[in-house]
Amino acid sequence: MNRLFTKSLCTSVAGANLKPPPSDSAAIANLILSSPTKTLDYQFPLSTKTPWTPELVNSILKRLWNHGPKALQFFHFLDHRHCEYIHSSSSFDLAIDIAARLHQHTTVWSLIHRMRSLRLGPSHKTFAIVAERYASAGKPDKAVKLFLNMHEHGCFQDLASFNTILDVLCKSKRVEKAYELFRDLRGRFSVDTVTYNVIVNGWCLIKRTPKALEVLKEMVERGINPNLTTYNTMLKGFFRAGQIRQAWEFFSEMKKRKCEIDVVTYTTVVHGFGVAGEVNRARNVFDEMIREGVLPSVATHNALIQVLCKKDSVDNAVVVFEEMVRKGYEPNVTTYNVLIRGLFHAGEFGRGEELMQRMVNEGCEPNFQTYNMMIRYYSECCEIEKALGLFEKMGSGDCLPNLDTYNILISGMFVRKRSEDMVVAGKLLLEMVERGFIPRKFTFNRVLNGLLLTGNQAFSKEILRLQSKSGSQLTRKFRL
Template sequence: MKAGPPSNLLRLQLQPPPPPSPAAEVSSLTTLILASQNPQTLAQTLHCPTIQWTPHLVNSILKRLWNHGPKALQFFTLLSRHPSYTHHPSSFDHAVDISARLRDFRSIWSLVSRMRSARIGPSPRTFAIITERYAAAGKPHRAVRVFLSMQEYGCFQDLHSFNTILDVLCKSRRVEMAYNLFKALKGRFKADCVTYNVMVNGWCLIKRTPKALEMMKEMVERGLSPNLTTFNIMLKGYFRAGQLNEAWDFFLQMKKRDFEVDVVTYTTIIHGFGVAGEINRARNVFDRMINDGVLPSVATYNALIQVLCKKDSVENAVLVFEEMVKKGYVPNATTYNVVIRGLCHAGEMGRAMEFMRRMKDEEECEPNVQTYNVLIRYFCEGGEIEKGLELFQKMGSGDCLPNLDTYNVLISAMFVRKKSEDMVVAGKLLIEMVDRGFLPRKITFNLVLNGLLLTGNQGFAKEILRLQSRFGRTPRQFKP
């Protein structure tokens, strides 16, 4: 009897399995790293010749592991011993950034030394990361010293690195410090339009618009012409300071001078009026923008949707969202998060979850940590703590790890019902957040400690106390 053609099932069995998609490979490797309890076994897996390591793959995994710093650095270290793969400078920069997030400054400089020994850095980007993290940790003077000592590590300062340190200081609200550095070194680095724009933005961030105007005046006196970016920064500064009339007059002056205002200009005005509660003016500017031949961007729609959610109604925001989609715009994570937050605030948790599911259907718009945090917060505040915990469990898969805010929201929620078992959950969450490299505040430690003591969990309270003492945050008295 002649054999017939192989069945579809057999044909599939005979063919080699297709290689995993890049996203699937990142997800599976991240999950494997998170689940691993034995460094030696994990090292053997990572050194397996079937895994084709590339800088893109490594960096993608490090980004996924951002909110689990110890695991991220363990992965980086184990892969450093790979027999045939060598870390790219960009991967070192990610490791430096993660170490800085953990405030492990000793590891930062160890990584910098390794880069220098391997002759692959450090680069200006490496120092930009370090200075930003020092400033974020409340150490701006150290950030400046790092900038000034770059040449000691074979990386010389230039105009770009000068602009970067000024921007770092300004965004951390250390504008006076940035201004003093600017005055001292602007001649040496030949300050350009970017330098002045950074300083204008700095003064605007702390609502000192007269000082920002002084910078614009100095800019012109030095023969530099303010550009559209300068004017947009100044416009945003007026709105930030609550100077709505000045902002509108400034915009009219831009138009009068035949300045080609762009989508950023209109988006700034729409958001500024909306935040101030001037919804009709915001809508009128949106219409005027289209009449002037300037097409709105996704950011423009995000600004309008956000102000409608906050100052008008979430229903009108959803209408704008649907209008945006019909016109062919692809909403991003910010768009979805703004709508989800608005629906949650209105008590429409079911519809908020629908938007999250809709978000998952988008190929390039997965729910991020902000999406989960908003939903968890509102579920917990509404007394549906189990639903909040259920969402939290889904985050642990590796696709979107919880951050510090996630843990703080859940720990606080455990004290609503004042149940003994909820206090135990709070204690476990506290231990987990520490294991993942987050440093709880003293008030969080004490809250959990007192909750355990009051509900008769003395044994667990002692364990939390030992954990707390590791960070020098031990309470003055402890009565078991």
């Protein structure tokens, strides 16, 4: 926990004796993380021999993804201090995505203008990134305006970019806005099957299957042929809306019309029946696909394992897992996460821990979901030290804590309601802000109240004073 108890995350000292960092993204990312913000510029001039490439830079930015300020600092350093190296368009897109997530809109547009000055863009992908951030932040109108004004920045709209903005709006549940834009501009872009699939999926995401069927009907009437993706999307929509009978009828109709049913179709049905609690029907469909000569994928096995964990028994899920391995399938991180969650939920902590170790031994690296899930269960069961141990492992490895990690662990500090746990919660709060995450008002107030009620008034005042002094987004967000 030493990382939490010091303001700086540093162990290195800037100076003339520092060796250039190796051309390894993990080593360089760790050096950046362990360096005080003010001394980063003094360390990296010594790394002029590092063979900077877009691949190396992108790998470092991805490793620093959950420490946005450090990632942007590194990006700007190379852009301004290493004149012999010019960022690629993909690196600019990553930096723009990070800045947009941090709500640094001035930086976003500064980077876009810099791209244009270097004749590297911006591209359709660049604008899709910014539009997605606007939409996820609850600003769909800004996302649409951005799309309509792309040409002002030298990037002209086409069918692909039109499909992308519709998809961005639909996936952020702004389906009405997407459908309105679709109707207004579909003549201008000569919409295709992909366009209609995006809209069908949008209505299915918000469980409005009658509207999705209307769009499907219109699609056929306009002479645009639905494809297997269209039907699979509609099938998934019925299951998502809990319309099990309609889903089965739709699936049966697909078979009757001799549609080329694929592994995605069967996986959708297996998962859909399982979530609805109809485990036997899910198993029957799984067996049927094998009889029909459609080989189950890893995703199909994952769906069945998840169903068994939730609706049947974790032991049966383990049996399916072992059979899957015996047949030569290679479990992915989702496979392990689903089964570890099932074991933990069943109180089988030892077996869950063993499976995580097996996962690592097999070369499958745990991801955010793995760590966050285990931290949550450890916290709920008062195994706070184990939860903190996993958190420390995240901070020192390839998987930096994300916003959910901090929220889960801060909540875990309130399980025992001890004074020292409240201090840790306060330090976690400060660290998450330092990394560019903005806590919810509930989280912020909960930590302050916890500190006050456990006699940590001095620390609570320090939090307010430090944030007020720094003028960070945290103080501007809350009226204290």
